[in-house]
Amino acid sequence: MAVYTHVSAEEISAFMADYDAGEVLSFKGIAEGVENSNYILKTTEASYILTLYEKRVNPDDLPFFLGLMDHLVHKGTNCAFPVRDRAGNILKTLCGRPAALISFLEGLSINRPGPEHCQQLGQAMAGMHQAAADFDIRRENALSVAGWRELVNACAGRADEVMPGLSDILQAEMTYLEAHWPKGLPEGVIHADLFPDNVFFRGGELSGLIDYYFACNDILAYDVAISLNAWCFETDGAFNITKASRLLRGYGAVRPMTEMEIQALSVLCRGAAFRFLLSRLYDWLNQVEGALVQVKDPMEYVTKLKFHQAVTSPSEYGLDI
Amino acid sequence: MAVYTHVSAEEISAFMADYDAGEVLSFKGIAEGVENSNYILKTTEASYILTLYEKRVNPDDLPFFLGLMDHLVHKGTNCAFPVRDRAGNILKTLCGRPAALISFLEGLSINRPGPEHCQQLGQAMAGMHQAAADFDIRRENALSVAGWRELVNACAGRADEVMPGLSDILQAEMTYLEAHWPKGLPEGVIHADLFPDNVFFRGGELSGLIDYYFACNDILAYDVAISLNAWCFETDGAFNITKASRLLRGYGAVRPMTEMEIQALSVLCRGAAFRFLLSRLYDWLNQVEGALVQVKDPMEYVTKLKFHQAVTSPSEYGLDI
Incomplete structure (x- = not known):
């Protein structure tokens, strides 16, 4: 900042x-x-x-x-x-x-998005995925599953300073994700950072997406998973299934997800929670005294990860299946 | 920032x-x-x-x-x-x-003002002094001569860390200014911080003055002295008499200075240089690790103070007398 x-x-x-x-x-x-x-x-x-x-x-x-x-x-x-x-x-x-x-894109980012905002976000994200389908430059995602091991190794030794037992959680989840990360899902250009502060609304209508500086080529549904993490949990850590349902409905109305994508949703959500847990944990453990950027609490994403670990069916994300 | x-x-x-x-x-x-x-x-x-x-x-x-x-x-x-x-x-x-x-005031602040900018600044400052003449709230200047002694005392012990001999310079100048600070000059509301970043221009024309958060009641010509310090020295420390002459001419065209004000100009300029030297020195010696505000070099104002100390006639400011 x-x-x-x-x-x-x-x-x-x-x-x-x-x-x-x-x-x-x-x-x-x-x-x-x-x-x-x-x-x-x-x-x-x-x-x-x-x-x-x-x-x-x-x-x-x-x-x-x-x-x-x-x-x-x-x-x-x-x-x-x-x-x-x-x-x-x-x-x-x-x-x-x-x-x-x-x-200059007009609009305001919403601190506490409601279900209607989530639905519009889903629509806009799917529209972006489709619009980018014939974009001909590629950029690999340095912060996808192959890149996480390095962050785990950099954090594991001191992770328990943040929460006792966190180091074991990281190692176990890393092993799980490496073994279960989905293959063969539709890929394309994803935004990869669709948090509420990167989505503008004007008079209740979504006016645009900003900040494409994490965009990359990856699994399209992974972008959906990042947004479920960023938009559908309350500040007390509770998952809001209504918001998730609306986000997925909005997305599916523009680009229907395949059965394989739907079945992979919980592991993609685990991966997305893990990715933000890792980067926040790394920044937390490596705070520069007097840096201009405020460091975010990694514990928020421990809570989210635990939610996804307990999911046994895609219906728990509010999918009408 | x-x-x-x-x-x-x-x-x-x-x-x-x-x-x-x-x-x-x-x-x-x-x-x-x-x-x-x-x-x-x-x-x-x-x-x-x-x-x-x-x-x-x-x-x-x-x-x-x-x-x-x-x-x-x-x-x-x-x-x-x-x-x-x-x-x-x-x-x-x-x-x-x-x-x-x-x-919202349109315009850009100029990093390196030229003589024409200085003349317009002088005019605008005099206009502000006249427009504020019937403003009926008062605010004392906490950073005028009576307030400097406290800063001298807070800095003197460590001033030599910045420049050997600076502590002695501070004490001697404080004594001089207390003894010679002018009395009986026209007073009113001054801006007290008319640095180039607080003056906007548009297409070469002054479009307005901003940031009134140091404004206070004090000697009007002290505002002129602050601006002579802030606008009329080159980055190498040299005084630019052309710019000073234009600034004073611009001011005088709107509000002619009295003979007493003109004679007091060098001591007012010494005071203005001393005031910014002191506040910068204090901030320099009391830097907060990781503060968001960039601390400015106090030495710039040591150089300016020395210039004014050597002035023997108001004509050295480019006054046509």
Whole structure:
């Protein structure tokens, strides 16, 4: 939550001279984006987000991220998209960093989504999966099952500092997931981070998805599993089957899930809970004194993982089967 | 540079329901304002800044700050101003904090102002001094000469860590300023923090002054002295007499300075340099590990102080006398 690179008025004016986007009326650094520096920019034409990509983003991934947003918007998806300069470029350089001018997407993210929001999210996610089907750049998911073992090894020695017995839980779950991770399910481009703060609503209607900087190629239903974890638990840890049912119904109305996907749902949900448990645990155990980013509590995902471990039938996710 | 209080979409909607300011289309925390949490808010009507006042602001001062902005805009000054809710209130509460909805002022602050910017700043400052003349709330300047001794005492013991001999410089200057601080000069409401980042320009024209949260009653020419320090030195420490001359000419065109004010200019400039030297030195020596605010180098103001100490005539500020 910070601006890492300071851009001066003079630098912004020189940068914007490459675009046909109006005269700059104001720009302010915004406290969003864990990994990058973001400015909100108002011109005589429109509002924009100016993003400077900082160290934690691999520049080799930028053609995938920006190309995906560009592809999605051309397919009619509601999402922020990179603006082309007069020469047709979407990836530029500013203050020595890769940078892009992104369209401004109106809407507010909802802290406590209700069932109706969940249904709309399901629809929008399925629409995104379909719209990205013919996107021709690939990006492997570094945080899928093959990447988790490394995080387990990095955390296991100190996991019990967070909760006695957590290290054993991690080892057992890792073994289970490696043995049971589904194969042969439909794959494609997934968002991989569809938390409520990345979904905008306006007047109760979903207005778009933002922040594609974890997007990658993976099992489509794994994206659904991430969202079930992120949207369908109450703050007290209770699973809300009504919200899950609506999320799955919304998704299925646009892209019906196969029987194999439905049967794999609980293991995918276990994997999704495990993935966020691991990354939060790693950040928790490796907090940098005075870092600008607030570390999230990993225990939330221990509770979610336990819920999915106890699931014996997909009907427990509210599927009408 | 941070958002200290997180406001949810639900909270912002409830808050905005008190105003006749349109439907909220987006809001984002901005990385501005050292002391407060600020959001940029876009509605179907206009853009706004929503400010939540954090711990370092004394709530008793808010009627002065907000009332001053309100007064100035009614006098025709270009500045951001607090918006009234339907009941006529400008000071509200949000998330348990005092809060105000502020108009959005277009423009960019200039990193490296030129002589023309300085002249416009002088004009705008004098205009503000005149517009505030009949504002009827008072606020003493806690950071004027009477308040410096406390900072000197807090810093003197460790000042030599920053520069050998600095402690002696502080003590000698404090003694000089207490003995020579001018009396009987015209007083009124001053901005007291007119650095380039608090002055907006649009297309080369000054569009307004922002951030009145240091404003107070003090010697009017002391505001001029603060700006001479903030606007008229180059990054290598050299004084730019052309910029100073234009700043003073701009000021004098709107509110001519008296002979007493002109003669007091060098001591006022010494005081202004000393005040920012002291507050920067204090922050430098008392850095909080991991604080969100970047600490500024106090040495810049040692250089400026030395320049003013060597001044023997007001003509060295470029005054046509």
